[in-house]
Amino acid sequence: MEARTADEIDELARRARDGDRDALEVLLGAIRPRALNVCRGVLPYTPDAEDACQEALINIAAKIGSWGGRGRFTTWMHVVAVNSARSTYRRMKNQAVPADPHAATGPMDRPDPRTTSVIAGTRLDLLEAMETIERDHPQFVEPLILRDVYGMSYEEIAEQVGAPLGTVKAQIHHGRRLARPLLRGGVE
Incomplete structure (x- = not known):
């Protein structure tokens, strides 16, 4: 897939926001590498970053109508991807279990590195x-x-x-x- 310019991405986003499903599919493919890089900035462990990226793309597709079109679409997408990565981090932290499940009965102070990204x-x-x-x-x-x-x-x-x-x-x-x-x- 060829890289698209910021103007091309903005045009795809406008069309997608206006209901063009084909433009939305092309847009999501075009921005996926950038969204993945944003997620890797928060979650360097690739599978975690990929999960967050997938969540970001789903959120972008669902919320594209909230992009106002005033600034670059990629700036808006960046914020959605950051928030998705942070949400993935929170979910992983909340799912982490103690190394010795019998040692703690309350919430952990630190995530278990066996179930959380190596950050x-x-x-x-x-x-x-x-x-x-x-x-x-x-x-x-x-x-x-x-x-x-x-x-x-x-x-x-x-x-x-x-x-x-x-x-x-x-x-x-x-x-x-x-x-x-x-x-x-x-x-x-």
């Missing part, structure tokens, strides 16, 4: 930090992940979340301040 320590710390921050300050999480994990520009993030540029910069600054004490210090 680098700092990546796991980052996901745990985002979960913690999201409980009390959900407005900081999405902009922080889009900027610091995926390297999106402040302008793209402001457009995606529908907030003024200054607000987005402040949310990222405050999110970083909240995340620092939650992250492990130093690489082992």
Whole structure:
């Protein structure tokens, strides 16, 4: 399958949003590699990333009508894929079982590496930090992940979340301040 330009993807997305099922199929095929790469940024273990990518493509197909068409479709798709990867991570974490099932009766503090992706320590710390921050300050999480994990520009993030540029910069600054004490210090 040939790579498509951003304009071609936007046109396919417009047609798909307007009900063209053939355009939707072509669109999903065109964006799958990009969605998989986004999911790999959160879940480096390939089978987990593929599960999250599949969830992202299903969500994109189901929610394409909510893409406003103001910005690039790929920016909107990026956010859907990030959210799918985070959802897959949460589901895996909740399904993890203790190494010794008789040793614990309550929820685990850490996911069992036998049933969860082999994620680098700092990546796991980052996901745990985002979960913690999201409980009390959900407005900081999405902009922080889009900027610091995926390297999106402040302008793209402001457009995606529908907030003024200054607000987005402040949310990222405050999110970083909240995340620092939650992250492990130093690489082992």
